[in-house]
Amino acid sequence: MTEPLLDVRDLVVEYHVRGGSFRAVDHVSFTVHKGRTLAIVGESGCGKSTIASAIVRLLKPSSGQILLDGTDIAGLSERRMRPLRSRVQMVFQDPYASLDPHLTAQDIVAEPLRLRGVRSSADRRAQAAELIDRVGLPSSALERRPAEFSGGQRQRIGIARALASSPELLVCDEATSALDVSVQAQVLALLEDLQRDTGLTCIVISHNLGVVRRISADVVVMKAGRVVESGPTADVLAAPKEPYTRALRRAALDPTAMTGRKPRSFVTAREEVPA
Amino acid sequence: MTAALLDVEDLQVELITAGGVIRAVDGVSFSIAEGETVTVIGESGSGKSTTAMAVLGLLPDDLAVLSGSVRFGGTDVVADPRALHEVRGRTVSLIPQDPMTALSPVHTIGRQLGEAVRLRKPELTKRAAEARAVELLDLVHVPRAAEQLGRYPHQLSGGMLQRVLIAIALAGEPRLLVADEPTSALDVTVQAGILALLLELQESTGIGILMITHDLGVARLVSDRIHVMRDGRFVESGEVEAVVDHPSHEYTRELLAAVPVLGPWDEDVAGGER
Amino acid sequence: MSTTHPGPARVRRSEPRPSAVTAKHLARAKVTRQRRGSRLKLWAGLVCTLLVVIPVALARVLPLPGPDQQDLAGRRLAPLVDGHLFGTDQLGRDLLSRVLHGGQVSLLVGLLAVVVSGVIGVVLGASAGYFGGWVDTVVSRLLEAQLSLPLLMMLLLVVALFGPSIPVITFVIAIAQWPEVARLTRSLVLVEREKPYVAAARVLGLHRFAILLRHVLPNVVKQASLVVLLLLAQAVLLESALSYLGAGPQRPFATWGRIISDGQDYITTSWWMVTLPGLVIVALVVGVNLLGDGLRDRARRRKVSTP
Numbered sequence: 018m019t020e021p022l023l024d025v026r027d028l029v030v031e032y033h034v035r036g037g038s039f040r041a042v043d044h045v046s047f048t049v050h051k052g053r054t055l056a057i058v059g060e061s062g063c064g065k066s067t068i069a070s071a072i073v074r075l076l077k078p079s080s081g082q083i084l085l086d087g088t089d090i091a092g093l094s095e096r097r098m099r100p101l102r103s104r105v106q107m108v109f110q111d112p113y114a115s116l117d118p119h120l121t122a123q124d125i126v127a128e129p130l131r132l133r134g135v136r137s138s139a140d141r142r143a144q145a146a147e148l149i150d151r152v153g154l155p156s157s158a159l160e161r162r163p164a165e166f167s168g169g170q171r172q173r174i175g176i177a178r179a180l181a182s183s184p185e186l187l188v189c190d191e192a193t194s195a196l197d198v199s200v201q202a203q204v205l206a207l208l209e210d211l212q213r214d215t216g217l218t219c220i221v222i223s224h225n226l227g228v229v230r231r232i233s234a235d236v237v238v239m240k241a242g243r244v245v246e247s248g249p250t251a252d253v254l255a256a257p258k259e260p261y262t263r264a265l266r267r268a269a270l271d272p273t274a275m276t277g278r279k280p281r282s283f284v285t286a287r288e289e290v291p292a
Numbered sequence: 293m294t295a296a297l298l299d300v301e302d303l304q305v306e307l308i309t310a311g312g313v314i315r316a317v318d319g320v321s322f323s324i325a326e327g328e329t330v331t332v333i334g335e336s337g338s339g340k341s342t343t344a345m346a347v348l349g350l351l352p353d354d355l356a357v358l359s360g361s362v363r364f365g366g367t368d369v370v371a372d373p374r375a376l377h378e379v380r381g382r383t384v385s386l387i388p389q390d391p392m393t394a395l396s397p398v399h400t401i402g403r404q405l406g407e408a409v410r411l412r413k414p415e416l417t418k419r420a421a422e423a424r425a426v427e428l429l430d431l432v433h434v435p436r437a438a439e440q441l442g443r444y445p446h447q448l449s450g451g452m453l454q455r456v457l458i459a460i461a462l463a464g465e466p467r468l469l470v471a472d473e474p475t476s477a478l479d480v481t482v483q484a485g486i487l488a489l490l491l492e493l494q495e496s497t498g499i500g501i502l503m504i505t506h507d508l509g510v511a512r513l514v515s516d517r518i519h520v521m522r523d524g525r526f527v528e529s530g531e532v533e534a535v536v537d538h539p540s541h542e543y544t545r546e547l548l549a550a551v552p553v554l555g556p557w558d559e560d561v562a563g564g565e566r
Numbered sequence: 567m568s569t570t571h572p573g574p575a576r577v578r579r580s581e582p583r584p585s586a587v588t589a590k591h592l593a594r595a596k597v598t599r600q601r602r603g604s605r606l607k608l609w610a611g612l613v614c615t616l617l618v619v620i621p622v623a624l625a626r627v628l629p630l631p632g633p634d635q636q637d638l639a640g641r642r643l644a645p646l647v648d649g650h651l652f653g654t655d656q657l658g659r660d661l662l663s664r665v666l667h668g669g670q671v672s673l674l675v676g677l678l679a680v681v682v683s684g685v686i687g688v689v690l691g692a693s694a695g696y697f698g699g700w701v702d703t704v705v706s707r708l709l710e711a712q713l714s715l716p717l718l719m720m721l722l723l724v725v726a727l728f729g730p731s732i733p734v735i736t737f738v739i740a741i742a743q744w745p746e747v748a749r750l751t752r753s754l755v756l757v758e759r760e761k762p763y764v765a766a767a768r769v770l771g772l773h774r775f776a777i778l779l780r781h782v783l784p785n786v787v788k789q790a791s792l793v794v795l796l797l798l799a800q801a802v803l804l805e806s807a808l809s810y811l812g813a814g815p816q817r818p819f820a821t822w823g824r825i826i827s828d829g830q831d832y833i834t835t836s837w838w839m840v841t842l843p844g845l846v847i848v849a850l851v852v853g854v855n856l857l858g859d860g861l862r863d864r865a866r867r868r869k870v871s872t873p
Contacts, residue, residue, distance in 0.1 A: 102771035227552030270509025359586035
């Protein structure tokens with residue numbers, strides 16, 4: 018087992034709302050090991066996206082620690098966080114709004130290179146072109162703007178942009194949820210390739226158990242801000258210990274696992290309680 | 293043999309857009325009988341939602357040009373668009389995609405459901421309409437139905453709202469439901485409940501369902517027959533077991549292969565049914 | 567048993583199905599109407615605007631008598647008499663020449679005012695929208711305070727205090743107009759700020775200021791500048807109002823408002839002295855508004871067609 022790259026300890030994120038505060042993440046702890054993929058799975062409102070935002074420091078946690086290779090980034094000021102940012106990058110859910118619409122694909126991917134200190138514009142363009150090729154896009158993509166690309170292609174550009182910082186940890190926040198299933202399969206395959214080639218550590222946020230099963234080695238199941246169950250993905254999905262995990266697994270519809278015509282029992286729980 | 297609830301033949305939908313005339317639906321034919329669920333499955337841009345909207349006559353006149361025939365028990369609504377008025381809300385109802393935005397936020401559930409009830413049965417008194425509304429909410433398993441009548445859409449969860457929408461659809465006493473991605477916006481556990489409800493309703497009332505979805509799991513669960521759609525055409529059609537277990541078209545095979553596999557687990561019983 | 571459809575049954579594979587779209591459908595279609603509508607607006611707006619702007623720009627070059635050249639023998643001549651296209655005023659001065667030369671000042675003041683108010687408005691509005699907090703509070707309250715003041719009274723007060731020179735009037739009109747630009751820019755920036763590409767820029771490690779300059783502003787400027795174009799008409803109107811009230815620039819030429827106020831006394835006897843300059847103002851304002859509207863329609867349609 019490789020060493021832990023990310024160690025989240027007792028993380029709490031609270032939002033201030035009218036009449037008090039709302040705890041989106043409630044004392045969550047987990048570990049991600051180098052070169053492996055951890056999935057955080059749960060339904061809407063469980064806090065998984067908030068955790069993702071906390072890890073990339075889009076927001077500052079209320080309390081707890083986020084240890085990136087030993088350094089606690091949870092409470093750092095923006096100024097001290099900035100040099101560390103290149104180590105943790107994110108791929109966002111919405112392919113249509115996560116790319117700056119007025120920049121070309123090459124500009125979008127070249128920007129992090131400038132931040133990393135690649136001074137020459139020609140160098141940046143060359144490296145950006147390499148990354149765009151690495152994610153499976155043709156060179157004709159370089160001068161085009163996001164509006165000319167499909168959802169799957171935009172996500173590839175988003176991945177190239179994230180990779181341009183040479184991160185150690187990549188957080189994918191529902192990165193394939195907005196994509197068609199065939200495109201999703203391609204993007205997941207790309208992520209697997211990248212991990213194999215570069216030893217990239219990944220955290221995948223998803224609500225889709227199939228995606229989780231495919232891409233992750235370990236999983237954390239969340240509900241209402243708390244960790245319900247965690248462990249190796251194969252084990253947790255094959256033999257869930259907690260009733261909530263069971264409910265999630267039961268509700269996942271695998272077309273190849275069903276037999277018979279309109280097998281209603283597949284979706285009827287023992288307790289018929291509407292959502 | 294009873295006449296089909298819906299008989300679509302050679303339906304073609306052309307959209308006049310800024311970029312030219314786009315053929316969103318390129319000659320599709322299918323039919324739905326009583327008690328049957330027919331699913332049109334496809335990815336985005338395949339034309340499946342456009343097909344449903346065209347069948348219901350919901351595409352604006354200044355955008356879409358329809359040809360072919362769409363027959364509801366004999367009445368062709370493409371040839372005679374005025375006949376849509378009698379068919380919509382009575383013979384056929386729609387369950388829309390996003391429950392959070394499908395209801396008016398400034399009116400109570402009771403008001404909107406009552407409106408649907410009274411459209412179908414204008415002769416009912418206010419009290420009778422309310423009683424019918426409660427009956428419908430019970431039918432879709434909304435707990436404490438009488439209380440819910442006074443609440444507003446923003447106070448209900450997505451799953452509950454979708455049940456209300458199904459109740460509204462049933463208020464018209466339709467013979468056919470068109471469900472356009474009814475669970476795409478819902479959590480997976482909530483989805484299970486809604487799909488179970490649809491199956492139950494079909495079992496008890498013999499209502500027909502046209503299901504539009506991109507999710508093969510949903511399609512496999514609820515369908516009798518499936519049509520796989522791509523680029524405006526059906527590339528494969530057939531009984532659901534045949535299409536899913538033995539797909540003959542390459543595209544269907546690709547779609548099935550792309551669905552991430554969940555693998556076996558301890559609740560699987562030999563034989564597959566639980 | 568499933569069937570594959572290799573193509574439509576009984577129809578030749580290579581030939582596409584016949585289209586049911588007729589010319590009547592195309593003519594009635596929404597996109598056609600919209601395109602026609604915006605094209606009409608663009609052309610009408612352009613024609614009206616240029617009809618005023620080009621002669622004004624060429625005022626010195628055209629073969630016209632000087633704007634201050636009096637001819638006491640030819641006082642209050644009707645239009646088209648004796649070679650005076652717009653007639654003459656009570657001192658025999660050629661009205662067309664006065665209108666065109668005065669227009670140079672009016673347009674210059676209008677353009678300058680709009681540029682200044684555009685810059686101030688975009689900078690303050692974007693800062694308020696992007697940084698929020700006390701910056702937003704200060705700018706918004708300033709904005710609201712100014713919008714609540716009676717515009718013309720305020721302008722007259724400033725001119726009374728500092729004199730009716732061109733710089734003062736330009737500045738005063740710019741101050742009057744920046745709130746509208748700022749308000750729009752602020753809303754646009756608020757929307758862009760929430761989009762994930764801005765979050766992505768933060769995750770990359772860009773400074774807030776750099777994100778505003780490099781990512782947010784370029785996506786907001788085009789829409790904001792359409793409003794600025796529409797404000798040009800308003801600026802010209804404001805300048806005319808000021809000069810009508812006697813608070814406009816006195817040199818080098820009387821501007822439109824002043825020409826109109828000069829002709830007020832003769833409105834029943836020599837209608838052209840008030841009406842023709844008025845029509846020129848109308849033509850410019852309508853033209854600029856139509857142009858701005860047409861451009862905005864086109865921009866909106868382009869945004870709708872991209873998902």
